[in-house]
Amino acid sequence: MRPTAFGIKALTFYLTIIAAYFVSPYTNLFFLLLSFLSTLLLLSLFSTFRNLGRVQGELTGLSPYPAESMARVRLKLTGDQRKRFNIQASLRVAGRRHALGRVEVLQGEAQIDVQLPALSRGAYSIDYLEIHSNYPLGLLRRYRRSDCETKLLVHPRPLDDAGTQQGGGVLDEVIGEVLSNSGDMGPSGVRDYQAGDPLKLIHWRASARRRELVVKELEGHSAPGIELQLDRRCAADKLERCLSLITTLAIHARDGKRPLALHTQGLSQTYGEGHASFAELLAFLAETSSLPTKAPAPPPVAPTVIRLPGRHMDRELQELEA
Numbered sequence: 341m342r343p344t345a346f347g348i349k350a351l352t353f354y355l356t357i358i359a360a361y362f363v364s365p366y367t368n369l370f371f372l373l374l375s376f377l378s379t380l381l382l383l384s385l386f387s388t389f390r391n392l393g394r395v396q397g398e399l400t401g402l403s404p405y406p407a408e409s410m411a412r413v414r415l416k417l418t419g420d421q422r423k424r425f426n427i428q429a430s431l432r433v434a435g436r437r438h439a440l441g442r443v444e445v446l447q448g449e450a451q452i453d454v455q456l457p458a459l460s461r462g463a464y465s466i467d468y469l470e471i472h473s474n475y476p477l478g479l480l481r482r483y484r485r486s487d488c489e490t491k492l493l494v495h496p497r498p499l500d501d502a503g504t505q506q507g508g509g510v511l512d513e514v515i516g517e518v519l520s521n522s523g524d525m526g527p528s529g530v531r532d533y534q535a536g537d538p539l540k541l542i543h544w545r546a547s548a549r550r551r552e553l554v555v556k557e558l559e560g561h562s563a564p565g566i567e568l569q570l571d572r573r574c575a576a577d578k579l580e581r582c583l584s585l586i587t588t589l590a591i592h593a594r595d596g597k598r599p600l601a602l603h604t605q606g607l608s609q610t611y612g613e614g615h616a617s618f619a620e621l622l623a624f625l626a627e628t629s630s631l632p633t634k635a636p637a638p639p640p641v642a643p644t645v646i647r648l649p650g651r652h653m654d655r656e657l658q659e660l661e662a
Contacts, residue, residue, distance in 0.1 A: 341385075341388065341389065341480055341481065341482040341483070342480070342481060342483075343479060343480055343481075344474055344478055344479060344480065344481050346478050346479065347478070347479035347480055347481075350479050354377050354381070357370060357373055357374055357377060358374065361374055380477065381479070383476075384476065384477045384479045384480055385480060387475065387476050387477075388473065388474065388475060388476070388479075388480045388481070388482050389482055391424055391425060391426075391427075391473050391475045391476070391482070392424070392427070392471065392472070392473050392482045392484055394419050394420050395417060395418070395419040395424055395427060395446065395471055395484065396417070396418050396419070396471075396486065397415060397416070397417050397418075397429055397469050397471045397484075397486055398415070398416045398417075398418070398469075398486070399413060399414075399415060399416075399431075399466075399469060399488060399490075400413075400414045400415070400416050400451075402490065402492065403493075403619060404493035404494065404495045404619065404622040404623055404626055405456075405493075405494060405495070406494070406495060406496070406497045406498060406587075407458075407459065407460050407461040407494050407495065407496055407497045408458050408459075408460065408497050409458055409497065410455050410456065410457070410458055411455065411456040412453050412454070412455055412456075413453075413454060413455075413456060414451055414452070414453055414454075415429055415440060415441060415451065415452050415453075415454055415469075416449070416450075416451050417429070417443055417446055417449065417450045417451070417452070417471070418448070418449050419446050419447070419448065419449075420448070421447060421448055422447070423445055423446070423447045424445070424446040424447070424473070424475075425444065425445055425446075425473070425475045425476070426442065426443075426444060426473050426474065426475040427442065427443045427446050427471060427473050428441070428442045428443075428471070428472050428473060429441055429442070429452075429454070429469065429470065429471050429472075430469075430470045430472070431456070431466065431468075431469055431470070432466070432467040432468050432469075432470065433456070433459075433464050433465070433466055433467070433492055434464040434465055434467075435467070437470075438456065438457055440452075440454040440455075440456075441453075441454040456492070459492075459494045460494065461494050461495065461496050461497075461580070461583070461625075461626060462494055462626060462627070463491045463492070463493055463494075463626055463627045464491065464492040464493075464494065465491060465492075466488040466490050466491065466492055467487075467488070468485045468486060468487050468488060469485070469486045469488055470483055470484070470485050470486075471483070471484045471485075471486070472484070493622065493623050493626040493627070494626055495587055495622040495623070495625045495626040496580065496583040496584045496586075496587045496625055496626075497584055497587070498584060498587050498588040498591060499584050499585055499587075499588045530543050530546055530554045530555065530556055531554060531555060532552070532553070532554055532555075533547075533552070533553035533554060533555050534555075537555045541555040541556050542554070542555050542556075543555060543556050565593070565598050565599040565600065565601065565612070566589055566593055566598065566599070566600045566601070566646070567600075567601040567603075567641070567644075567645045567646065568586060568589070568600070568601065568602050568603070568645065568646050568647075568648060569602075569603045569604070569638055569639075569641045569645050569646065569647045569648065570582060570586065570602060570603070570604040570638065570648045571604070571605075571637065571638050571647070571648070571649070572604055572605055572628065572629070572630050572631045572635070572638075573605075573630070573631050573632065573633050573635050573637075574630060574649055575630065576629075576630050578649050579629075579630045579649075581649070582648045582649050583625050583628070585648070586602065586625060586648070587622070587625055590611070590618055590621050590622065590625075591618075593611075593612065593618070594611075594612070594618040597612070597613060598612060599611065599612035599613070599614075599615060600612060600618075600621070602621065602624075603638055603639045603641050603645070604628075604638045604639075605631060605635060605636060605637075605638050607624065608639045609621075
């Protein structure tokens with residue numbers, strides 16, 4: 341427990357009144373004032389200490405979130421059935437303290453959705469969760485810390501904000517393959533535009549390249565999986581673009597209930613139903629880094645497997661990021 345900025349000013353005023361009591365002829369007036377201020381100080385000390393008693397905090401639902409974006413996490417506060425007031429929480433991440441949220445009245449249990457700051461890709465240590473309160477007068481603040489001993493994973497930013505809807509388009513544009521939902525009508529190719537074709541079937545990017553309108557041809561087929569080989573023996577900026585593409589495809593595959601296989605140095609794993617979870621993939625993408633040119637090659641794969649980075653991908657990735 342320590343004084344707040346307002347508490348320091350109040351203490352200065354209190355000491356001034358004490359000095360005035362000894363030098364002023366109005367001792368009775370200053371005695372009454374000192375008695376009143378002393379009572380307030382003792383009540384504030386007792387109430388502030390008691391207000392935070394038995395209150396515990398816990399982080400829940402702390403999952404990886406995209407780089408350079410605000411993340412929402414859930415904080416659970418628990419106490420007894422007595423009402424607690426103005427309970428605040430903050431989180432220390434990688435040596436920096438971040439304010440999280442506040443509960444005006446806590447009785448039993450409460451949950452708050454709070455925002456974390458935008459961070460770059462990586463794994464950040466969470467030092468502790470701190471609960472504090474300056475109730476009732478704001479003169480003193482009591483703190484209580486809870487060690488978290490966990491990591492905050494920030495995975496690569498997807499290539500587009502609507503990755504769950506446009507992931508198939510990303511794969512179509514960048515690699516020349518198409519994904520569709522199981523049993524749905526999906527694109528099988530493109531052909532020249534003919535009068536009467538719906539405008540929604542026009543492939544605008546391909547049309548811009550050919551300088552004439554082309555449309556997508558649809559057919560029903562089952563949902564394919566995605567298999568990727570990532571060679572991390574490349575420049576850091578190129579690796580970041582590849583990781584953003586993999587993240588977009590992973591989100592699309594997860595929402596479309598498709599498997600995704602990734603082969604890279606030190607990892608050869610399939611993600612999806614019946615396999616490793618996509619959360620594990622996002623955790624790997626958050627922490628992975630580029631390798632020197634003398635590092636071993638990634639695991640060998642079939643010729644049909646998509647290889648990253650590909651020479652033809654740089655321009656396409658830059659267009660999608662723009």
